[in-house]
Amino acid sequence: MTGRKVTVGVVGAGAIGQSVAMLLMATDWCARVLVASRTGDSAAALVADLEDLQQVSGSPVRAHAVEVADMGACDAIVLAPRAVFINRRERDVRMGGLSANAPIVHKLAQDLGGYDGIAIVVTNPVDVLARLFAETSGCRRTYGVGSHTDSARYRLLLAEHLGVPVDVVDGRVIGEHGDQAVICASTTRVAGMPAKVPLPTLRAALADRPQRITAGLGRARAGCAGAVLAALQHTLGLADGLIELSVSHEGIWLGMPLHFTAGQPSVCLPPLSPGEARALARARAKVRAAYDSLPAHLTEGVPT
Numbered sequence: 001m002t003g004r005k006v007t008v009g010v011v012g013a014g015a016i017g018q019s020v021a022m023l024l025m026a027t028d029w030c031a032r033v034l035v036a037s038r039t040g041d042s043a044a045a046l047v048a049d050l051e052d053l054q055q056v057s058g059s060p061v062r063a064h065a066v067e068v069a070d071m072g073a074c075d076a077i078v079l080a081p082r083a084v085f086i087n088r089r090e091r092d093v094r095m096g097g098l099s100a101n102a103p104i105v106h107k108l109a110q111d112l113g114g115y116d117g118i119a120i121v122v123t124n125p126v127d128v129l130a131r132l133f134a135e136t137s138g139c140r141r142t143y144g145v146g147s148h149t150d151s152a153r154y155r156l157l158l159a160e161h162l163g164v165p166v167d168v169v170d171g172r173v174i175g176e177h178g179d180q181a182v183i184c185a186s187t188t189r190v191a192g193m194p195a196k197v198p199l200p201t202l203r204a205a206l207a208d209r210p211q212r213i214t215a216g217l218g219r220a221r222a223g224c225a226g227a228v229l230a231a232l233q234h235t236l237g238l239a240d241g242l243i244e245l246s247v248s249h250e251g252i253w254l255g256m257p258l259h260f261t262a263g264q265p266s267v268c269l270p271p272l273s274p275g276e277a278r279a280l281a282r283a284r285a286k287v288r289a290a291y292d293s294l295p296a297h298l299t300e301g302v303p304t
């Protein structure tokens, strides 16, 4: 991929779509950003804003408003639409988007049927909807973004709690991007040594952080957009290394540590303590049940 510049589609011109598109404009590996949204007006508005950015910053990246059907030749497509609905949940907040967002993701997957590039699903509940997109579209390289942000937040919060620099903390969060996220405490290392992780404190802080961001800003965007960029770099073969993404794990989509080499992933599940293994099983059962609760017309005819 060295030297080749890519075209990235962004579906959904909201908080996440805008942030991802802005980050793409600042890269040296993206040539074109194609934007589609629920209304052509919002896609065109985002493109006009990106063109302003391009002019003031001298970015060589070009932006265009298109229809989703015109994204078939994109190297990668980021899917970040959100239905208009009010989420009144205080717990399991992301799962609150299931019934409203699933039909949108299903329709996009139909429109992109047979797509052969990389699909990065952002829309929540991301583990359920990444599976829905993958199984409906047939796109083999579908990844959900969520656990990478959870892992980054975990390292930040643990470093803060222990009063150490974040770069000496190594640890990850897998499973559901939601209330059944699994903190891999038994394999967490601080300066190379096993760490005593105050799990209830960390769990509460991890749940609180996105809610605090949303309460203050209306939407969380920067962390997720950064995770999308990292996902694009790893899946496009522009960066090698470990990243937590939602993929099919024995048929159910969950956040897994993936090691990418030249765009090829291999699952690197760390050894789990019995408690962590039970937590992963609970996450798996929950995400499977949420998928199975979708109306049959959204899932019928797809492998289970």
Ligand SMILES: NC(=O)c1ccc[n+]([C@@H]2O[C@H](COP(=O)([O-])OP(=O)(O)OC[C@H]3O[C@@H](n4cnc5c(N)ncnc54)[C@H](O)[C@@H]3O)[C@@H](O)[C@H]2O)c1
Pocket: 011, 012, 013, 014, 015, 016, 017, 036, 037, 038, 039, 042, 080, 081, 082, 083, 084, 097, 101, 104, 121, 122, 123, 124, 125, 126, 145, 146, 149, 177, 219, 220, 221, 224
């Ligand atoms: N996985 C993660 O880590 C993570 C993090 C943050 C947000 N999210 C999720 O990402 C999604 C988007 O969040 P947001 O804050 O950008 O929402 P938003 O409401 O700001 O924007 C959503 C955009 O989607 C567009 N849209 C609606 N229906 C569409 C369709 N059928 N086709 C194309 N575009 C359509 C809307 O017009 C709007 O521009 C939400 O589901 C949110 O929960 C996920």
